[in-house]
Amino acid sequence: MKKMMLIGETHAGKSSLIKALSGQEFQPRRAMALQYFGPFINTPGEFIENHFFFPALITTSADCHVLAMVQDASSRSSLFPPLLPRCSTAGGRADHQD
Ligand SMILES: Nc1nc2c(ncn2[C@@H]2O[C@H](COP(=O)(O)OP(=O)(O)O)[C@@H](O)[C@H]2O)c(=O)[nH]1
Ligand SMILES: [Mg+2]
16 A cells, blocks of 8 residues: 655644545544554654654655655745755655556
């Protein structure tokens, strides 16, 4: 099954997006842990807010086909570095055929 991992700051809207895409069955957990739900991998906001957790993000992303970077459109700042999308396709997923 193809997996989509969602990353983004706390309150960016990751859990709401999974809920919308999965038909409202998703129950987000408050615990600061990865949450697997069908094809979705939800990550805590802390994983992108604290560089201490970057290794966990990188390791988990190896298990997913799509990396969704969720950004609060009303926020004046973003933690995503401009070149992050290019880095995340460097592993060869970008030319994956299926
Ligand atoms: N206006 C607006 N609010 C949203 C949207 N998506 C999520 N929210 C609200 O933003 C807050 C944080 O959303 P949540 O999904 O818990 O963010 P997460 O911490 O990234 O999982 C909640 O109060 C949501 O109701 C959206 O598309 N528009
Ligand atoms: Mg959440």
